[in-house]
Amino acid sequence: MLENPAYNENGEKILCEMNGKNAEMLMNIKVKRMEKGEKITLLDSENETAVLLLCGKVSFTHDGVTDTTDFRESPFQKTPFALHFCRGTGVEIEALEKSEIIIQQTDNERRFDTVYYTPEKCLYQEFGGTQWEGTGHRTCATMFDLSNAPYSNLVLGEVFHHPGRWSSYPPHYHPQPEVYYYQFDYPQGFGAAFMGDDVQKSTHGSFECIIPNNAHQQVCAPGYTMYYVWMIRHLDGDPWDKTRIYEKEHEWLANAD
Numbered sequence: 517m518l519e520n521p522a523y524n525e526n527g528e529k530i531l532c533e534m535n536g537k538n539a540e541m542l543m544n545i546k547v548k549r550m551e552k553g554e555k556i557t558l559l560d561s562e563n564e565t566a567v568l569l570l571c572g573k574v575s576f577t578h579d580g581v582t583d584t585t586d587f588r589e590s591p592f593q594k595t596p597f598a599l600h601f602c603r604g605t606g607v608e609i610e611a612l613e614k615s616e617i618i619i620q621q622t623d624n625e626r627r628f629d630t631v632y633y634t635p636e637k638c639l640y641q642e643f644g645g646t647q648w649e650g651t652g653h654r655t656c657a658t659m660f661d662l663s664n665a666p667y668s669n670l671v672l673g674e675v676f677h678h679p680g681r682w683s684s685y686p687p688h689y690h691p692q693p694e695v696y697y698y699q700f701d702y703p704q705g706f707g708a709a710f711m712g713d714d715v716q717k718s719t720h721g722s723f724e725c726i727i728p729n730n731a732h733q734q735v736c737a738p739g740y741t742m743y744y745v746w747m748i749r750h751l752d753g754d755p756w757d758k759t760r761i762y763e764k765e766h767e768w769l770a771n772a773d
Contacts, residue, residue, distance in 0.1 A: 518709055520722035523549060531723050532695060534622070538725050541693045542749040543670070544621040547721075550574070550611035559606040564624040566672050567607070568598040568659070568745060570699070572615025576632065577608040583632040587613060591743045592701050596638055596674055598659045601630040602667075618697060620670060620747050628667040633659045644685065647772055654683040661748075662755050671748035671756055677707075680738035686769040687731040690759040694726040696734075697745040705740030718742070731763050 517538075523529050527549035532538040544563065550556070550572070558565055567576070573587040576599045585597040601607055603624060609617070638659055644652030658673040677683045687710070700706070700720045707718040712730040726732050736742040748756045762770055 518716040518722055518724045520719055541695055541725050542622060545695055547618050550615045552611055552614050555608060555610045557608050560603055562603055562623050563621040564602050566598055566600045566620045566670055568618045570616040570618055573613040574615050575610045575612060578630050591699055595635045596657055598633040602627045605630060618745055622669050622749050624669045626667050652682045652685045653678055662757050669750045673746050675744050677736050677742040679740055682735050684733045686766045687733045687763045688760040689729050689731045691728045692748050692751050692756040693728050695747045697723045699743045701741040707734060707736040707742050709734055
């Protein structure tokens with residue numbers, strides 16, 4: 517299912533709510549626009565939270581310290597800044613320039629130290645560059661997953677999808693729910709998002725809820741660069757551990773030159 521909702525009167529675009537919209541994703545996710553000088557406070561007694569800067573410049577004040585991001589003109593600078601903190605931790609976010617952030621939450625009883633992710637702390641990987649004549653080449657940035665945040669119930673990353681290429685490829689699935697949030701380097705940019713046998717047009721500001729065990733893959737129109745945030749919720753007793761189950765008829769592609 518792919519949607520492109522409007523921002524509400526609070527400058528928020530609601531993607532998922534654990535007790536409401538798209539509840540099967542098991543996450544609260546929203547995009548928040550902030551004017552310069554605007555401040556918000558996040559404090560949740562039940563949910564862990566990750567906040568990713570999409571564009572602009574913000575400061576995070578938590579645990580008696582303040583972390584300030586660099587200015588990120590757009591996600592296409594490939595400079596992710598994110599703060600990840602456990603339930604019961606209060607964080608004040610101040611927009612030092614006009615900014616946009618994405619907020620991801622889910623329930624988690626565990627307590628852990630707050631982590632501030634900068635570009636130097638993120639894992640960058642190139643995929644598909646030497647396969648399928650480069651038609652699946654993309655750059656993937658991971659802020660945190662099971663390997664570096666085993667205490668978390670979330671996964672957070674970014675994909676930089678080159679023009680005319682494919683990503684999330686070969687077609688694969690996993691039992692954990694996943695959400696993609698899309699942006700394009702030009703607002704009229706577009707692509708196509710596949711989930712099972714359903715295909716829909718991806719546009720700037722749209723998002724896709726990937727229902728567990730549905731094969732998914734993406735393609736982007738030539739001339740446009742696509743970016744998407746990918747967010748996964750671990751299942752209790754079955755965390756996402758880079759889990760990729762390929763569709764049988766396309767499995768051969770994974771090892772093809």
